[in-house]
Amino acid sequence: MSTTTLTRTSGSGALSRLTAVEARLFLREPSGAFFAVLFPAVLLTVLGLVMPWADLPFNDQDPILKQINGITGYAPTVLALAVATVGLSAYPQTIAGYRGRGVLKRMSTTPVPPSRILVAQLAVNLVALLVAAVLMFAAGALVVGVAAPAEPLVLLGAFLLSVLSAFAVGSVIAALAPNAPAATAWGMSVYFVSLFFAGVWLPLPLMPDVIQTIAGYTPLGAASEAMAAAWYGQPFDVAPFLVMAAWTLVALPVSARFFRWS
Amino acid sequence: MSVIQVQNLHKRYGSKVAVDDVSLEVHRGEIFGILGRNGAGKTTTVEIIGGLRDADGGTVRVLGLDPARDRTRLRQVVGLQLQESQVQPKLGVREALDLYASFYPDPADPAQLLDELGLTERADARFEQLSGGQKQRLSVALALVGNPQVAILDELTTGLDPHARRDTWEVVERIRDRGVTIVLVTHLMEEAERLCDRIALINAGRVVATGTPAELVARAASDQVLRFRPSAPVPVGLLEQVASITHADDGTIEARGHENVVQDVLVALAQQGIRPENLRLEQSSLEDAFVALTTPLEV
Ligand SMILES: Nc1ncnc2c1ncn2[C@@H]1O[C@H](COP(=O)(O)OP(=O)(O)OP(=O)(O)O)[C@@H](O)[C@H]1O
Ligand SMILES: [Mg+2]
Numbered sequence: 001m002s003t004t005t006l007t008r009t010s011g012s013g014a015l016s017r018l019t020a021v022e023a024r025l026f027l028r029e030p031s032g033a034f035f036a037v038l039f040p041a042v043l044l045t046v047l048g049l050v051m052p053w054a055d056l057p058f059n060d061q062d063p064i065l066k067q068i069n070g071i072t073g074y075a076p077t078v079l080a081l082a083v084a085t086v087g088l089s090a091y092p093q094t095i096a097g098y099r100g101r102g103v104l105k106r107m108s109t110t111p112v113p114p115s116r117i118l119v120a121q122l123a124v125n126l127v128a129l130l131v132a133a134v135l136m137f138a139a140g141a142l143v144v145g146v147a148a149p150a151e152p153l154v155l156l157g158a159f160l161l162s163v164l165s166a167f168a169v170g171s172v173i174a175a176l177a178p179n180a181p182a183a184t185a186w187g188m189s190v191y192f193v194s195l196f197f198a199g200v201w202l203p204l205p206l207m208p209d210v211i212q213t214i215a216g217y218t219p220l221g222a223a224s225e226a227m228a229a230a231w232y233g234q235p236f237d238v239a240p241f242l243v244m245a246a247w248t249l250v251a252l253p254v255s256a257r258f259f260r261w262s
Numbered sequence: 263m264s265v266i267q268v269q270n271l272h273k274r275y276g277s278k279v280a281v282d283d284v285s286l287e288v289h290r291g292e293i294f295g296i297l298g299r300n301g302a303g304k305t306t307t308v309e310i311i312g313g314l315r316d317a318d319g320g321t322v323r324v325l326g327l328d329p330a331r332d333r334t335r336l337r338q339v340v341g342l343q344l345q346e347s348q349v350q351p352k353l354g355v356r357e358a359l360d361l362y363a364s365f366y367p368d369p370a371d372p373a374q375l376l377d378e379l380g381l382t383e384r385a386d387a388r389f390e391q392l393s394g395g396q397k398q399r400l401s402v403a404l405a406l407v408g409n410p411q412v413a414i415l416d417e418l419t420t421g422l423d424p425h426a427r428r429d430t431w432e433v434v435e436r437i438r439d440r441g442v443t444i445v446l447v448t449h450l451m452e453e454a455e456r457l458c459d460r461i462a463l464i465n466a467g468r469v470v471a472t473g474t475p476a477e478l479v480a481r482a483a484s485d486q487v488l489r490f491r492p493s494a495p496v497p498v499g500l501l502e503q504v505a506s507i508t509h510a511d512d513g514t515i516e517a518r519g520h521e522n523v524v525q526d527v528l529v530a531l532a533q534q535g536i537r538p539e540n541l542r543l544e545q546s547s548l549e550d551a552f553v554a555l556t557t558p559l560e561v
Contacts, residue, residue, distance in 0.1 A: 014365050017361055021350075021357060021361050024357075025350055025353060028388075101347075102348050103347070103350055105314070105347055106344060106347040109341070109405070110362060110365040110366070111337040111365055
């Protein structure tokens with residue numbers, strides 16, 4: 001073997017190997033894989049089947065929103081829920097668990113830094129979420145008449161940015177929580193608050209203005225807003241994108257600064 | 263030639279001094295033991311040598327590299343087996359070794375390593391399914407898969423049964439025979455006596471003695487103990503001149519003294535025509551040296 005191939009083995013080769021390994025580990029955790037990949041499709045389909053509002057116009061006061069049915073109106077919220085579940089709950093728990101077991105410390109004895117495990121986790125979860133989103137749309141469209149997104153590319157951009165910002169916030173939780181149970185507790189608290197602002201409990205348009213304003217500044221609230229606008233075909237608004245970018249740009253350095261590998 | 267040089271190493275956690283002042287030198291190709299009681303600062307010392315922690319004072323060189331500054335290069339040439347480190351619970355044994363092999367520029371053959379550590383049969387098992395000893399052996403394998411020039415093994419055989427322990431010792435000797443320099447942190451005197459070329463004894467963050475196992479024993483072995491049952495009554499005062507004597511209820515005499523005590527006692531008895539029956543000599547072991555050198559003197 002030549003030196004160049006050798007160097008490559010411990011560089012990008014290691015990262016792709018690590019990602020493949022983390023992907024296999026992800027699939028070996030059946031409940032986690034189910035929640036990340038299938039749950040959004042199941043949730044949207046079941047809601048579409050049982051909820052009386054599912055095939056009524058989403059909002060008959062609004063010229064755009066009255067064109068789509070209620071379940072289509074709820075689809076972006078389910079996407080935000082899926083992103084939050086993985087980024088704020090599953091991911092920080094996994095990372096804090098790795099730290100507690102000494103997995104990260106062991107990796108820091110090798111030439112490949114343990115931060116690569118975080119990158120691998122992000123890659124695996126991003127793919128899982130993309131699969132989950134496609135499954136959700138396919139099931140929703142086939143079974144309960146979910147309409148196709150009006151601006152698929154804007155939706156994709158909003159989706160990717162919401163994954164990034166959720167993982168950045170999740171990294172802060174993983175960095176600051178002293179152990180795995182604490183990471184679970186903190187993650188779940190942030191998760192449920194985020195779900196509220198993402199409109200999971202009550203659709204955002206039905207909330208008081210002040211709550212809607214606050215929601216717009218939270219990462220998942222902004223994610224929900226941006227994905228909804230793209231899905232419904234509302235005029236493009238850059239504000240939620242800026243909010244998500246800001247959360248990412250602040251949270252990433254904070255987590256890097258406070259992260260403990262052991 | 264020295265592979266590791268540590269001078270006046272100092273490390274504290276907050277106000278707690280974990281390593282006070284440690285200096286040591288490890289030569290190429292040797293198995294160097296670090297012994298000491300719980301909390302003596304062994305793990306802290308080797309983790310600084312391995313570049314996992316920063317020292318508060320002193321200098322460390324490993325193969326000429328400064329572990330605090332040349333971490334990337336250090337990690338390619340030093341393998342570390344940490345005291346308490348696992349891998350992902352659902353990761354397979356072979357999978358873990360293949361993965362870690364991919365981290366290094368010139369890795370060892372994972373299959374051969376599995377074989378050497380007796381893990382071939384468990385190659386497809388997941389980490390969470392392994393016994394404590396098997397986990398430990400995987401941990402050793404992971405430390406060696408990068409073909410390191412220096413391997414640091416922290417409590418390598420803790421939790422292994424005597425059989426597995428001996429197997430692991432053989433592995434360590436085989437690695438040394440390949441030219442790898444080994445730093446072995448241990449509590450087990452038998453392990454240190456059997457494996458180590460030289461030992462540093464650490465107590466409360468300081469090196470209290472360095473030398474071969476035999477040298478350490480000799481240094482601490484102030485006392486030799488001789489036990490026997492005399493074939494005839496021993497005149498009072500005869501042995502007291504050469505040793506400190508205790509009489510047990512069953513008629514056994516215990517003579518305790520310095521280097522020449524054995525000869526002196528036997529000669530004195532022979533002059534009186536007394537035979538020492540059931541004669542037993544207790545030689546100081548490394549364990550006695552360990553206790554003697556790490557027990558604070560009572561004031
Ligand atoms: N991360 C830490 N924070 C605070 N104190 C620590 C930390 N790690 C170790 N210590 C303390 O430093 C001292 C030395 O610890 P170290 O782990 O180096 O001992 P050791 O010789 O390896 O012990 P053992 O034989 O039990 O493994 C101990 O008193 C320990 O409590
Ligand atoms: Mg220790």
